Amino acid sequence: MPELPEVETVLRGLQPHLEGQVIARAEARRPDLRWPLPPDLVQVLTGARVVALRRRSKYILAELQDRGSLLLHLGMSGRMLIEDQAQGGFHRDPAILPRHDHVVFWTDRGTRITFNDARRFGMVDLVAPGASHPLLAHLGPEPLSDGFTPEVLIAAFAGRRSPVKTALLDQRIVAGLGNIYVSEALHRAGIDPRRAAGRIGAARIAALTGHIRDVLTEAIAAGGSSLRDHRQATGELGYFQHAFRVYDREGAPCPRPGCPGAIRRIVQSARSSYFCPQCQK
């Protein structure tokens, strides 16, 4: 399930199969995603050479030689499946229903890549050569880039009355965080998710930037090391064992050494937040 680290893991898993390869065949099996597939998707993909794959926020971009880019978002339930000859007896997890295979394509090496998304919140679109895409236009800094500095986050929080939880989910402030890693980063930083973003001291915001970097870096490392070739036996990419300190741990003891608190769940903007009332202020 895709926040930045999961998308990065999916990206790294796809790279060896796609970069430098030509898409020999493509199918759009179900065009009615939340945003309909572009009508010329199959035409543009067929015969296209994938020059490079990269990530921006939770989006994956496949740069196509002379044909612009393919833009992909996994939404809440999107998955990428890989099948190839080297894999031998491919066995798909029976919970991943073929009726949710929306886009399928084959490289000229015979590898099949499938975008499967039960809830259809994911998105596949094309970006014309030299064009930009509106969905990428207003994204904030990449949290693992040099552009994500304490000064940037301090400025972005200034004057904001909304809870810091909500502010960190705003992709214009910082790109790629989702519900899990916001809770995790705020716990590490000792900041109450209900606190107004504009009322956090500069030093604490500066520390928060470091914790955001750390938790994302650790999650990417966990994804990369726990899954050989980033792929499970079922061919599914991007799933790995998480080690959350607070997310989905309501009632559990606070993992901070010496803290007597218990993890609490609250709802903010209709989404769960997990935190320790003892050590997050």
Added chain:
DNA sequence: AACAGTACCTGAACGC
């Protein structure tokens, strides 16, 4: 301009 609420969709887990 910032913010809250709603909408989009399916499936898994839970309570009765």
Added chain:
DNA sequence: TGCGTTCAGGTACTGT
């Protein structure tokens, strides 16, 4: 077993 309810890792849109 079946049925209803609630919840799920995202983001765009609308209205105040």
